[in-house]
Amino acid sequence: MNAFDAVSNLPPDRRRVRFGSTDTSIGLQITVRDFGSGIATADLPRLFDPFFTTKSTGMGLGLSIVRSIIEAHGGTIVAANRDPGAEFTVTLPRAPSPQRPATATDEA
Numbered sequence: 747m748n749a750f751d752a753v754s755n756l757p758p759d760r761r762r763v764r765f766g767s768t769d770t771s772i773g774l775q776i777t778v779r780d781f782g783s784g785i786a787t788a789d790l791p792r793l794f795d796p797f798f799t800t801k802s803t804g805m806g807l808g809l810s811i812v813r814s815i816i817e818a819h820g821g822t823i824v825a826a827n828r829d830p831g832a833e834f835t836v837t838l839p840r841a842p843s844p845q846r847p848a849t850a851t852d853e854a
């Protein structure tokens with residue numbers, strides 16, 4: 747949603763958002779890149795703070811909640827400026843080999 751917000755003021759043919767996913771040695775990496783105005787350097791350290799927003803109707807809770815959920819799963823999220831726009835990278839560790847509880851079928 748933030749990426750879509752970031753390109754919403756551009757002419758329709760320049761409203762681009764790119765999603766990527768890669769399987770890396772440290773886990774699954776998901777990127778969301780937009781081609782909007784990017785993030786002011788002064789705002790970068792505060793992006794994930796609860797109630798930090800630069801939008802007139804923003805709540806400033808999105809990134810804070812997203813980061814809590816990702817960190818609860820052992821992952822990370824980082825924001826960076828690109829030229830043009832911004833990119834958020836989520837890294838989630840691969841799940842360990844499943845340790846399934848034994849079921850009736852296993853006994854058969």
Ligand SMILES: Nc1ncnc2c1ncn2[C@@H]1O[C@H](COP(=O)(O)OP(=O)(O)O)[C@@H](O)[C@H]1O
Nearest residue numbers: 748752784799800801804805806807808809832
């Ligand atoms: N893709 C982006 N491009 C530019 N600024 C962004 C982007 N994503 C987030 N931000 C900045 O981070 C702030 C916090 O985002 P978020 O926590 O989702 O709250 P909200 O969307 O309600 O403002 C935004 O107000 C904006 O300043």
Ligand SMILES: [Mg+2]
Nearest residue numbers: 747748808809
């Ligand atoms: Mg948001």
